[in-house]
Amino acid sequence: MKKKATIVSVIIGILAVAAIIVFSAYRSSESYRKAKAAIQWDCSVTCTEESTSAKYVITYSDVKVLSKTGTLTIQNKNDFDIVVHLLCEGEQEVVSDNIPANSFYSFTNVTDKEYTVGIHADVGVAADIRVVVYDGKDTEPYTK
Known part of the structure; x- marks a missing residue:
């Protein structure tokens, strides 16, 4: 049971890091800058x-x-x-x-x-x- 909890925690951590990377990439994109300059x-x-x-x-x-x-x-x-x-x-x-x-x-x-x-x-x-x-x-x- 402890092994499953560790695996789930690692998967959630990986998904969180991936989400942060995707969000950072979007914020540096031209479409974000254009949207920001309303x-x-x-x-x-x-x-x-x-x-x-x-x-x-x-x-x-x-x-x-x-x-x-x-x-x-x-x-x-x-x-x-x-x-x-x-x-x-x-x-x-x-x-x-x-x-x-x-x-x-x-x-x-x-x-x-x-x-x-x-x-x-x-x-x-x-x-x-x-x-x-x-x-x-x-x-x-x-x-x-």
Whole structure:
């Protein structure tokens, strides 16, 4: 009888360890990160006009973003650098630092205001500029 109890205890221990491993794997998965970032927006745009040394062009997205966490994180999904501008009616425009290719930038203190996202990149006319904005701060990249 004692042998059966030991075997049952070992099996329960193995199942518990397996459950912990599966749960840990899920928490590190992309689907978990996407679910955790409850609100995310695709703010990709097509460059409307090429910038020159005399003209800094910003292309604005039609998407409006709103942060409940106080932080909006920008993911640059391009192979070139970008600068992001957040425009809120009646407020001064908020501008990011240069965001390197395939990198992130987080705007803080942007709670409960609706922003239009503008993107500047030194690219030609009609170039696609791919950006994802999500509510919160995370540095794990989302893939397609």
